[in-house]
């Protein structure tokens with residue numbers, strides 16, 4: 001008779017989920033016992049880092065990823081990172097070890113009381129099997145729920161379940177597969193094409209989901225086919241369009257009034273693969289410019305339902321993009337080069353300006369580089385200087401929860417062994433996921449970590465001025481030495497203050513992880 005453990009391992013192997021990110025405790029050991037050699041357990045030293053790495057790995061591979069957390073305390077530590085995974089729509093399958101069933105009621109140490117409730121409302125599905133025989137089916141459900149909803153799921157398993165023996169029905173779980181199909185019908189495609197074709201001055205607003213869906217190049221094809229100006233939806237976690245393309249207009253500001261001002265003059269706003277919209281700073285105003293209508297196409301039913309304006313079509317964006325390309329005639333392209341030139345970088349007083357750092361990255365790194373960015377006061381400098389022309393080039397914490405940058409870069413590099421990975425992280429942000437350096441060193445993951453050391457929580461200082469609260473405490477962080485921290489975790493590191501030295505460091509080849517600390521001057525996002 002097979003055990004629960006054997007069926008679970010076999011099911012995960014058949015789903016291709018053999019890389020597990022985790023930080024175990026006693027409750028999890030019976031699941032990990034006898035793990036087949038085809039599995040790789042990637043140890044993170046804090047659960048926020050574990051989930052950040054898994055999020056990066058999931059975004060790199062586009063696949064569901066298993067995460068192994070320790071009971072309630074480990075799950076709680078993971079929760080901040082989980083907010084990002086929710087909004088990047090990463091199919092993470094979080095498992096947590098539970099006390100043995102008879103010890104949950106009396107609340108023995110490490111009992112995860114009301115475990116399924118703990119991670120709600122962040123996860124899309126959460127459960128604890130009601131008996132050992134239901135563990136394999138519940139695990140399959142957790143995987144399929146994460147894939148179908150594109151949202152993390154959570155499964156708590158009492159640790160005495162793993163050794164239980166199962167009858168023949170359990171093997172049926174192994175053969176299960178669940179597929180997703182969401183093609184729009186003929187009438188929906190016809191009316192959408194008609195709306196776009198008849199608009200006087202339409203504009204595309206693209207979201208990170210297009211990059212996740214592998215539609216970066218098709219988005220370029222559509223924009224060029226119809227000569228459509230392109231904005232990126234506010235607060236992007238991925239880049240769905242080349243940022244120096246002649247049709248690229250920028251990233252929409254994350255305020256209500258500011259968005260409608262940016263879109264003024266257009267009569268149709270076609271949003272593909274984004275929520276409408278992920279505002280941040282509250283700038284009141286009309287949701288849409290005068291005379292504009294908005295149509296949103298997304299496969300995220302929740303994002304369609306909660307939007308405050310517009311018509312939504314809940315559908316896979318891929319057939320929609322293809323239908324618009326097929327059904328609408330091509331427009332004459334404007335004359336001129338396909339990509340606009342890069343401006344001269346701004347300079348700082350004393351320390352390097354972030355624009356100089358980004359220009360140096362652009363000039364020294366492969367165009368194929370995948371950047372994980374968590375530097376919150378440098379976004380306008382970033383978009384001014386970078387020239388990102390390939391899919392999967394840019395990743396940012398999707399819920400703005402710090403602690404993503406370092407871990408996600410490690411997970412990304414593990415999931416994308418063919419692409420160089422560079423993490424660009426602020427000296428404030430780096431502390432929230434600093435132990436990812438140990439995992440990078442331990443597994444020899446080739447990531448370049450660039451830490452921008454401006455000695456301050458720059459974005460908070462900027463926000464303080466915006467909110468009329470410039471005098472707040474707790475925004476200065478002088479004196480952090482990331483070369484010493486990196487050395488402690490086993491990552492070779494250097495500190496750089498000058499431009500020539502930065503170029504030299506960035507150009508030097510590195511086989512494993514390395515950290516470059518760069519002193520920069522404060523800027524505004």
Ligand code: TPP
Nearest residue numbers: 376377401402426427428429456457458459
């Ligand atoms: N805690 C978490 C988990 N997430 C957050 N977003 C914050 C706190 C609030 N926060 C937003 S930006 C920021 C803080 C603390 C400062 C980040 O500083 P740094 O990484 O140095 O970047 P800078 O703004 O200076 O470019």
